[in-house]
Amino acid sequence: MDESLWRAIVRCEPTFDGQFFYGVVTTRVFCRPSCRSRTPRPENVRIFTSVDDAIAAGFRPCKRCRPDEDPLGPDEALVECAKRVMDRLYSAPLKLGDIARELAVSPYHLHRVFRRVAGTPPAAYLLQTRVEAAKKALATECGRPITDIALAVGFRSSSHFSTTFRRIVGCSPSRYRALHVRSQAEQEVAR
Ligand SMILES: [Zn+2]
Structure with a gap:
């Protein structure tokens, strides 16, 4: 495979959209270069120059990047x-x-x-992304200090984190964690 094509796939470059498509042999799905799905192993990638070629080779269009629809402006x-x-x-x-x-x-x-x-x-969008990452960490890394999580997801301070978290999620980070940990414990009891 051409090095520039592979780089476009890894970096999900929309500037290459329409120029080529890539199929992944393990899933039989094909994508636009910009698709944000998981980066495939290079040996599993097949390059196509048109949607028709990809379909003729037995690949289905990806539901995420919809290579069979009009490309992004x-x-x-x-x-x-x-x-x-x-x-x-x-x-x-x-x-x-x-x-x-x-x-x-x-x-x-x-x-x-x-x-x-x-x-x-x-x-x-950036704040939303940081809060989503924090939610994940709060729910799965129970022993990790909240300040630590705040800094790790890109907030400058834990107070800025708390304020933003409360505004976007509707409760404090510690409350969110407590709720989540409790629901996990209940699931374990139910098992
Ligand atoms: Zn895709």
């Missing part, structure tokens, strides 16, 4: 890229300028397009 592709960067780097002290630089656009342009296409500013 440039603005949608930019937003997908930005989300991708935030999904990857949310634990770092990421700023709008950092994301824009990764994508080679101006922060102003990124903010405007993101807001229009996604309905929220990039910062809101």
Whole structure:
């Protein structure tokens, strides 16, 4: 496989959408390069230049990236890229300028397009991503201090974390953890 094609798959580059599709032999599913599904092993990848070729070879279109439907426009592709960067780097002290630089656009342009296409500013998406990661950690790493989790998912302080968490989730991090731990214990009793 061509090195640039493989790199496009690994980095989920929307700029390659429409240029080629890739099928995964183990799942018999084919995707656009930008698909955010799990990166396949290179030896399992087959490259196709059209949807028809992929279907003729016995592959089904992925339900996530819908390669059989119209490709994303440039603005949608930019937003997908930005989300991708935030999904990857949310634990770092990421700023709008950092994301824009990764994508080679101006922060102003990124903010405007993101807001229009996604309905929220990039910062809101980033906070949501961090809170989701925190929820997961609170639920599964019971002994880990909450401050530790707050910093690990990219918050600057535990008080900023608590305020944001409460606003988005509707309860405090410790309450969330207590509720989750209790429901897990109940499940164990029920077993
Ligand atoms: Zn896909």
